[in-house]
Amino acid sequence: MFPLFGDDPSGKRRNIDLGGDRATAAFSDILNDAKIQRSQRLELKRKQDSAVRIQAWWRGITQLRSVRQDLRRAFEQDVSGIRGLRCLVLLGQDQHALGLWSTTVSGRAQGKCQNKTQASRLHSAPDILHHSEENWCVLLRKTSSMLLRSLATDPQSQYAVSHLNVLTQLLSNTPAAPEYVQYLLRHGFYQLLGQALVQIPVESKASPILPPLVSLLTVPLTHSDLLQVCLRDIVAHILTIPLLPNRLPLQSLTLLSARLPISSFNLISSSISDIVDSSPLSAVEPKIHLLANLVMFTPPRYAKLTATALDTYLQLTAMLMNALPTRALEPPLPKQDPARSWADDDDDSDNESTPQVTVVTSFDMNPAPPPLPQLDKRTLTRLQTYPSVQHLTSLLSAVQHHPSRLSFIAFCFALTTVWPAKRDKVLGTVVAFNGGGLVREVYRLYVRSSPLGRDEQSSAVTNPDYAEAWPPLLFLADLYTQALLTMGDDEFFAPAGSGGAGGARNPLTLDELVVFSRKLLNIAFVLYWREDPSSVQQDGVPGLGAVKWETVRDKLTKCLQAIHAREYVYAFWSQLA
DSSP states (O other): OOOSSSOOTTOOOOOOOTTOOOOOOOHHHHHHHHHHHHHHHHHHHHHHHHHHHHHHHHHHHHHHHHHHHHHHHHHHHSTTSHHHHHHHHHHOSOHHHHHHHHHHHHHHHHTOOSSHHHHHHHHHOOOGGGOOSHHHHHHHHHHHHHHHHHHHHOTTSTTHHHHHHHHHHHHHSSTTHHHHHHHHHHTTHHHHHHHHHHHSOTTOTTOTTHHHHHHHHHGGGGOGGGHHHHHHHIIIIITTSTTHHHHSOHHHHHHHHHHOOGGGGGGGGGGHHHHHTSGGGSSHHHHHHHHHHHHHHSGGGGGGSOHHHHHHHHHHHHHHHHTSOTTTTSOOOOOOOOOOOGGGOOOOHHHHTOOOOOOOOOOOOOOOOOOOOOOOHHHHHHHTTTTOHHHHHHHHHHHTTSSOOHHHHHHHHHHHHHOGGGHHHHHHHHHHGGGGHHHHHHIIIIITTOSTTOGGGGGGTTOGGGGGGHHHHHHHHHHHHHHHHSOOHHHHTOOTTSOOGGGOOOSSOHHHHHHHHHHHHHHHHIIIIISOHHHHHHOBOTTSTTOBHHHHHHHHHHHHHHHHHHHHHHHHHHHHO
């Protein structure tokens, strides 16, 4: 029972607030509410803006469809007129409209018609492709580019042959043909034709598109002022196509081989590095296919090539090989685990727990090299031409009539570097040619006067300015090392004017050999003692691609050891005598 006047003995009193709850919102709550309202307004505005953009896009698409339908109707009403040509250009890559136009134009050019409607169009159509007015030329340039892109997109479409016929006639039999050729070359003529060729399967030699496609490919080659641009684009976009000779029928292949301007290779001498570094040749496989196609078309013309054209060809192939990883021209087969039988199993647990020890030569965490591409057998067969004795002999016969040997030296050194399995075969062929005369020429023309290995400049072997001097020196070291393998002691020490057994003798005199070995010793000493070991193993030789300084050191050391072995034998027999 509660006391009436609050005089409760326990002293507790109940407080009653008759004004109600007056709790006020905190400042943080006000801020949160404001943020929520602001985000809601922003979200609403974003939705409204998105709706407006979608509606505008849809109105634009609807209007575009309507305009395109109007353009298509106007085009179909005047296919062979300038109004129809304007509509065709505005329609863009409309495959049906392009096919209708090319079929109409090519049918008129060939005097053919498929139906009465087309016949009436052809009868009233002017000679569309032969217009020389400026407005016609502008429209025909745009249309030719669209036809070319249509071919690159779908070379096996029903309109492909008509496209090719129109393009061939436009670029060859019209008054403004040079202008059209220049325009298409600037807009990827050979690149688009290369894309079309690649999409045709290798087995489809009977495809009706191939003969007119090859014929179109050779049309710009008739313009001598554009030959440099054409040749550069052909090398980069056409000759890099895998199995190019196998894709073409015999008649088309003969036409392409006859019209390729290989005798004008000297025109691209200043563009070799740009070609090798271009985007179509950025990967390893296109470089290999380019080498395979070059060796297919070029060797029969070695004897007729001028010195500059042959030098350019050899420089191009050497630079391509230097840009390839070792063994890229003959990739090794994937390793397979040897077959195991029940007798190979061992139940002895002691043998299973035996630790395996591996010798670590370097602790550098270098990334593993990318895998080499697996090449087709037909490509490998063509590549086998490079180190063949017949090919090297014909190349040597052609080179000996030219004043310079540097390009051939660079070619052979690059070939032996990228293809180690064929090294002995290549070197043996070169040493045996002309009784070792090339060995003497390399030394007397290039190595004897080389700045490399001189006593006063022995410390400057890594100077990039000496990049052109390395191929002759290293190639001569390889050649002489190979020559010593089959050279008897009597031939080695024979005087310069006499011959050894069988008429063979040392290609270098003993005095020349002293100077040559001194050069090799100076360079090897620098690479062994004065250079940073890590740079010797990792840094490349200027101008030689993937060749490392360590490889150079090993080559020179091997040659010096072979020469020293002969000198030791001579000293031994002199003491006995």
